[in-house]
Every structure is written in structure tokens, then in C-alpha cells.
Amino acid sequence: MRLWHEDLIFQLPRPQLLGQHRECCALRGNGWGRKHATVNYVFTHSPYHLYAYHILIMEEMTRRGYRVSPEWLDKNYRGKICPVYEDLAEEQVSNPIYSEHDSTYYEECLANLREKGIEL
Numbered sequence: 753m754r755l756w757h758e759d760l761i762f763q764l765p766r767p768q769l770l771g772q773h774r775e776c777c778a779l780r781g782n783g784w785g786r787k788h789a790t791v792n793y794v795f796t797h798s799p800y801h802l803y804a805y806h807i808l809i810m811e812e813m814t815r816r817g818y819r820v821s822p823e824w825l826d827k828n829y830r831g832k833i834c835p836v837y838e839d840l841a842e843e844q845v846s847n848p849i850y851s852e853h854d855s856t857y858y859e860e861c862l863a864n865l866r867e868k869g870i871e872l
Contacts, residue, residue: 754790755805757858758848760865761812763872768865773813776806777824781831793852799837803827804845 753775756764764772775791779802785795794802810820823829828837848854865872 753788754861754864755794755850755853757853757861758805758808759858760861760872761808762815764812765870766816768870769809769812769816770818772809773806773820776802776809777831780806780824780829781834784830793850797850798841798843800827800840800843801845801849803840805849808849 753771755775756768756772761769761772779791779794780799784799784802787795806824810824813820826836827840827842830836862872
């Protein structure tokens with residue numbers, strides 16, 4: 753799975769948005785550091801960046817009327833079976849949060865969605 757370009761989050765269809773939430777939960781938990789070609793760049797940044805990205809996903813979910821388990825709003829939470837961070841250092845994040853989410857990545861995401869029959 754991939755992390756969608758931030759500029760696409762508000763347009764993602766329901767399955768992709770909810771799938772993104774599940775992916776963020778997995779990556780924040782025991783998936784942290786587990787290599788996967790599509791998301792390896794995430795591990796070159798602080799876990800706080802993933803938390804900040806996940807907040808964008810959860811804000812969009814809330815905007816659409818979906819319920820988000822409140823524990824995920826805690827930067828230190830990593831899931832039910834994963835130890836929490838003691839105190840994950842907050843960092844200034846840029847826009848986009850991940851520098852890898854550039855215009856080329858945006859086009860790759862659009863192409864990926866088109867392959868699924870989704871036109872944005």
C-alpha cells in the first residue's frame with residue numbers, strides 16, 4: 753500500500769480513505785521499520801511525521817462523519833499490542849509532510865487511482 757499524496761486526501765473515495773487509516777495504524781504500530789518498497793521512505797523520517805500525516809487522514813474521516821478511535825490521536829499510541837512511545841518528540845513538519853510527496857509522486861498517485869477505475 754502507499755501513502756497518498758496529501759493534496760489528494762480530501763478527494764479519496766471511502767475505501768481508499770479508510771484503507772489509508774488502516775495503513776497508518778499498521779505503520780505506526782508493529783509495521784514501523786518493516787521494509788516495503790512503496791513506503792520505505794517513511795522510515796527515513798521521524799515517526800512524528802507519520803503521526804502528522806495520520807492526523808490529516810483522521811481529520812478527513814471526521815469531516816465525513818466517520819468515527820476515529822481517540823487513542824490514535826495520541827502521538828505516543830502505537831496500537832493495542834505495540835508499546836507506546838515514552839514521549840515522541842514533536843517536530844516542525846513541512847508542507848507536504850513528506851518531501852517525497854512532490855509533483856511526480858502526485859501524478860503517480862493519480863495514475864494508481866486511474867488503474868483502479870477512479871478519476872479525480
